[in-house]
Amino acid sequence: MLSFLTRRLLTFVPTFIGVTLIAFAFIRLLPGDPILLMAGERGVSAERYEQLRAQFGFDKPMWQQYLDYVWGIFHGDLGTSFVTKKPVLTEFMSLFPATVELGLCAIILATIIGIPAGVIAAVNRGKFFDQALMSTALVGYSMPIFWWALLLIIVFSGWLGWTPVSGRMGLMYFINGPTGFMLIDSLLSGQSGAFRSAVTHLILPTIALATIPLAVIARQTRSAMLEVLGDDYVRTARAKGLSPARVNGVHALRNALIPVVTVIGLSVGTLLAGAILTETIFSWPGIGKWMVDSIFRRDYQVVQGGLLLIALVVMVVNLIVDLLYGLINPKIRKG
């Protein structure tokens, strides 16, 4: 296990260096001069221009800028937003909980529906329920979620009036809690109706974001279950006279879950990509919307820092998934 761990960690380092290089290079390639952009319509004098260039280190050679950048990363300095003048890391940290809250809700929803659906489909293989479920899953898998989100708004916010159109919390509440998770903070705040407001704001984005992972998990669970159901130990369990529910739910499912856990872990990247669209549509104040807004505002430092932090989150989660997988499945550790 230790050698597996070191081997996996060793590939992490060059990938991380590559990611910093890409984030660094991308931003130097973006069109437009950042300083003229900051100055806005009034422009700056040539003198002040040079001064600003020196202040941001744009006058140094490229390699030195890169080293400064990496030095900054290790000291938690990812630069300062050109627009809000706040440190990128601070902004990221204040918006990240919103994305995590939405992502967690989505992945929980996808898991608690997807796994049972996949199991039931596999047990009833070829029957009507299986076919209906798998067709639905394929539709979900093919869904353009930006459109799906708009449809949800039309039906549930427009026609039925059940949920708000956008945002995270009703305007009459001011929640500034300790955790950054609106569901928890609104409960802690003790304001009546705040929790309800948080939930109604969360429902539609969660459904939109959960759709694709849900379809993937259901399909993966079904195929993993089908593979396991033909194995000898399942037959033995059946022959022992265990109830079908116990055989399917305990013996088979436990082994079928190994690949499913991986799929759930690896969908973090998909979730973050989906969050870009979902958050933009629902005006959800998370990092997806932040990145899109920053790209449109040409806020170089934010795009550079955000890109790096998001890639880092994905890499760390993938690393954890890999290690967990090695822990559950000894076959993986060698090779």
Added chain:
Amino acid sequence: MTDSASQPVPQQTFKAPPSRLREFWSSFRENRGAVIGLFVFLGFLVVALLAPVLAPYAPDAQYRDALLVPPFWQEGGSTRFLLGTDALGRDLLSRLIFGARYSFFIGLIVVTLATTCGVLLGVIAGFAPTWLDTLIMRLMDIVLSFPSLLLALVLVAILGPSLLNAMIAIAIVLQPHFVRLTRAAVLTERSKDYVTAARVAGGRKLRIMFRTVLPNCLAPIIVQAALSFSTAVLDTAALGFLGMGAQPPTPEWGTMLAESREFILRAWWVVTFPGLCILVTVLAINLMGDGLRDALDPKLKRS
């Protein structure tokens, strides 16, 4: 495909074995969903090719007397505009028909680009010395560490928002999957006897790479290419929706959705139909891709 030799062909011992295409078709046909997908796909293809003939109006013709007219079956709609008009008085049906052209064009170009680069790199990685192999695979790992849509978005921001740049960005994001797949397939094939035989017979390295080994790795690549087609259509539409893909007034489905966003609570049809077109196209391609996988590569399981 090496599989064709190992599959038993009962009761045909005295006849010539069925051609590879026929064999493929007979196993593809068993999958009802795949056949439906194929027909829907072909239907859209015909619509795309015949767009100028089929569309009742030009995609950018504006009828100022008919802004946001609902579809014909709804009150206030008329058969003049079957699916209604958008906020500028353009016929929605005509725009959707012309939109089909864009989606197929996008899918085709993106998949061609991604497959060519990906397969080339994958074959090289599979045959290269360790250092080059590691370098290529690390590079692909780096590309894969970014959520694909985010990377595409930043790439488009660098290149400038346009349909062509969106397509390039998505091709770049998609190609690591081809590299990994091709490399894995090459590595399994490389050690087989027929490759050794070709080498012993004095085949040049390039010939062995592309004429001997590559054709035997094609099955998973074709499946991946089919499934990438749907990702390409979906992601380009997503970029268009975010304002970073095709620019208005291009009748690209994602861009049309973006233009119609402010009317979602007033005019459901301008939002519903473009998205439905994306969904049906992507669904048809995915159904077809599943069928392709089952027919070409029985070893790959459904997931």
